[in-house]
Amino acid sequence: MPRPAAEHAPGPAPAGPFAARARGLTKAYGAGETTVLALDAVDVDIARGRFTAVMGPSGSGKSTLMHCLAGLDTVSAGRVWLGETEITGLKDRELTRLRRDRVGFMFQSFNLVPTLNALENITLPLDIAGRRPDPRWLDRVVGTLGLRDRLGHRPAQLSGGQQQRVACARALVSRPELIFADEPTGNLDSRAGLEVLGFLRGAVDDLGQTVVMVTHDPGAAAHSDAVLFLADGRIVDRMERPTARAVLDRMKRLDTVRGPSGASGPPARGPERG
Numbered sequence: 086m087p088r089p090a091a092e093h094a095p096g097p098a099p100a101g102p103f104a105a106r107a108r109g110l111t112k113a114y115g116a117g118e119t120t121v122l123a124l125d126a127v128d129v130d131i132a133r134g135r136f137t138a139v140m141g142p143s144g145s146g147k148s149t150l151m152h153c154l155a156g157l158d159t160v161s162a163g164r165v166w167l168g169e170t171e172i173t174g175l176k177d178r179e180l181t182r183l184r185r186d187r188v189g190f191m192f193q194s195f196n197l198v199p200t201l202n203a204l205e206n207i208t209l210p211l212d213i214a215g216r217r218p219d220p221r222w223l224d225r226v227v228g229t230l231g232l233r234d235r236l237g238h239r240p241a242q243l244s245g246g247q248q249q250r251v252a253c254a255r256a257l258v259s260r261p262e263l264i265f266a267d268e269p270t271g272n273l274d275s276r277a278g279l280e281v282l283g284f285l286r287g288a289v290d291d292l293g294q295t296v297v298m299v300t301h302d303p304g305a306a307a308h309s310d311a312v313l314f315l316a317d318g319r320i321v322d323r324m325e326r327p328t329a330r331a332v333l334d335r336m337k338r339l340d341t342v343r344g345p346s347g348a349s350g351p352p353a354r355g356p357e358r359g
């Protein structure tokens with residue numbers, strides 16, 4: 086097993102245009118016989134300015150990977166960098182600041198504040214940080230997401246798709262280096278889901294953002310530039326320029342190899358690159 090993060094002095098990131106990186110990332114939950122190894126020495130590079138999807142069977146470690154890369158969860162061993170900054174070993178306060186300044190989050194439940202209107206929800210993370218939004222960027226995000234005429238509405242007055250777009254704008258407004266989206270289309274009908282995927286795609290293509298999206302949906306993954314496949318806490322494959330068909334086929338093979346018990350995964354193919 087790699088050395089625990091606490092034994093490393095934070096160091097510079099391995100070279101490369103990466104928004105996030107991990108080496109030997111290991112996460113175990115529980116202790117003794119009930120230990121669950123959610124991530125098993127994962128090496129991963131998240132390329133800057135690209136849309137990466139993370140797929141895998143239920144329990145394969147997708148959310149854990151995202152949470153550890155985003156500094157929302159501690160690691161059991163290994164090292165994680167956000168941009169050039171190693172986050173393993175950072176103190177809570179430094180980590181909170183780094184997350185606030187450099188990472189945006191979108192979750193399946195949109196986590197909008199019901200008593201605030203759309204604009205207030207969008208700017209809330211900046212308000213909390215005591216920062217003012219850049220008006221030109223805010224205008225561009227709101228325009229790109231088609232929210233201009235909805236800014237005064239409260240969440241209850243918006244459709245599911247519009248609420249998710251507000252959550253998307255909130256993730257974008259601080260111009261984060263990296264946006265993590267956990268099943269962002271999970272609660273939406275297919276039309277609204279497509280809309281949100283289109284906006285995430287646009288955030289990458291038009292606004293130059295980096296997006297990492299966890300999804301179960303091959304159709305959603307097909308909007309990404311590359312898909313990482315997880316099984317039993319390991320990255321077992323990746324696919325460039327995915328199509329829904331190819332992703333579906335790959336997922337079926339993953340499920341077949343794992344078998345119904347999920348006890349054995351396909352052989353790991355070594356460190357993930359680029």
Ligand SMILES: Nc1ncnc2c1ncn2[C@@H]1O[C@H](COP(=O)(O)OP(=O)(O)OP(=O)(O)O)[C@@H](O)[C@H]1O
Pocket residue numbers: 114115121122123141142143144145146147148149150
């Ligand atoms: N807080 C926790 N305590 C104990 N075990 C946990 C905890 N969180 C996750 N796990 C376990 O770690 C493993 C990976 O969980 P994770 O949520 O990352 O999987 P996932 O691929 O995102 O699953 P799903 O697709 O079902 O959301 C699972 O076996 C899960 O039961």
